[in-house]
Amino acid sequence: MKKLLTGNSAVSLGVMLCRAEVISAYPITPQTTIVEELSEICSDGRLKANFIRVESEHSALACVAAASAAGARVFTATSSHGLAYMHEMLHWCSGTRLPVVMVNANRAIGSPWNIWCDHSDSLSQRDTGWIQLYCQSAQEALDTVIQAYRIAEEVLLPVMVLEDGFFLSHTSDTVDVPEPKEVDAYLPPFKPRYKLSPDDPHTYNIMADPTMFINFKHEAQQAMDQAKKVVARADREFKSHFGRSYGYTGKVRLADADVVLLTMGTMASTALEVIAALRKQGKKVGLCRLRMFRPFPSEEIGKILGGAKKVAVLDRDNSLGCGGIVAQELKAALYGAARRPRVFEFIGGLGGKDITPEDIQEILEYTLQAPSPNGAPIWMGIKR
């Protein structure tokens, strides 16, 4: 059924359709309306779940992690400082190999205080062992929540679904909401391979000494390697059930592009019309929207971008002293690639600053005419 939904509402309905059993979350702007809507959905019986109203994000993730270990399908959601406060538990979830699904509404991290969108909250958690999927639309957010459970429960790693704060979390769009029985057919009930049970007592997360610890981490890496295939399969099967799929990346006019814009989230939507306008002028530009950031699709992205002369990376984040995080990852991926386009780095949209069509046009035209990158990222929209 088609409905007009915000990104946060689409997420909430997605969680309902997935029949999450234990939900725990703490409100933070711009994620709050997910907490509110799921509270209502659980209170009025549309979803039979235990919703635990905790006192912090650390507790929210600790709570659903323990519930997951006890065999429940679980959900939590947060943003920004909340995600940072979960940091310890993020590592714990992937270390325990728990199929936790979380939505993070991307928001800048202070100081100074800022409640608006950028990607520095989730990208600064890139090494915590979570699969990360960045969405472009409310429909994709709902669909990705459903896919996330399939992925997490197969590879036993947690999945973080990302939606841009406000740009996606609070704007409304037409969303095709699947019927419960359709989702049930795609996503069977969670049957944990291991769980806390008096019938088969085991100790979770016991001390692993130096001879064993590395094995746990290596097995998790193997699971993350496997996750690539599972993400692709979950997406393919999703298409056969619902007619929609998203891939590791969204690709627009790449076949003959000289310059490709690489970016994530809703900035890709803004880029679409710019690409179309520049194409009308005969400029060979294309768009690659990175949807799967972890595991990073190094090989695939090398192939996708190998044909371009130049790539312009627009990062909505910055790692002080090193530059945009997507650009860093791309450059690392291209190092071993057969063909290596030149990488131009742009940083913009921090703390919710608009990325306008004019900004993207400027980025693409600069990249088209500049012979090579000047060595440092170009910051967009700095007030002089």
Place this chain on the structure above:
Amino acid sequence: MKAKELVDQYLYSGHGCCPGCAMPIVLRTVFHALGENTVAVITAGCFGTISGTFPSSPIKLPAYNTPFPSAGAAGSGVRAALDMKGENRTTVVTIAGDGGTFDIGIQAISAAAERNDDYIFICYDNEAYMNTGIQRSSATPWGAWTTTTPPSNLKSQPKKDIVQIMAAHRIPYVATASIAYPDDFLRKIRKAKATHGFKFLYAFSPCPVGWRFSPELTVRLARLAVQAKVFPLYEVEEGERYILNVEPEGVPVSDYLKPQGRFSFLREGDMERIQENVDRDWERLMRRMNA
């Protein structure tokens, strides 16, 4: 009952406790009373560290280790999952030391208590951060030596009154417990198991290494703490009904302090001051008993 009955039922040998540690006695008592239909949640601290090394575990119950500040939240998560599966007869017990309860864990514990989530929280109090090597906690008593309260700067604040803090949440059941009174201890665990809602059990856990006493004195010190009114055995129901379980003989507090090296740096008059504080706390407790 005989102490032998508690051995090797749900907590086996092979754990890494120091000789004379009270904690395994506490846990054997708890596990014995709860029985096999139990899930244990363990937070960082002595128990988290000594409970074996992969792939062995000395615990014959399903057990889940959770990071230091999260004992309260993890207990709620396990409870919620079991309830969703219809396994509401399974008991959840969360185990933390004084650090994981009084200090880094208090936020999540307070929240779980306020929600009145249905599980038992056990604090084993050895009165300092013993797992990291004897640093002061807010459970360390006045005048005690630790590695962060050296002889020139002994702990100069009284111990936090965790029982009052938890009772102030008006949860159904709060009780103190001692390994020197196993029948009383077992009864309290069984009462907690039969009570719905959040239950807080507070177990005194003498630590030979951190308190600097000879390991054969563990149970004797636990008994002296009760008899000297340092650790009264009592219950609080619904935050207001106080019940005294053992009437202390009122032995001098110095009998309890003197075998412990951590109190060997007390200055002239300190012993009297500690005795006065213990007496004042006791009177305060008696006023609540009689209210």
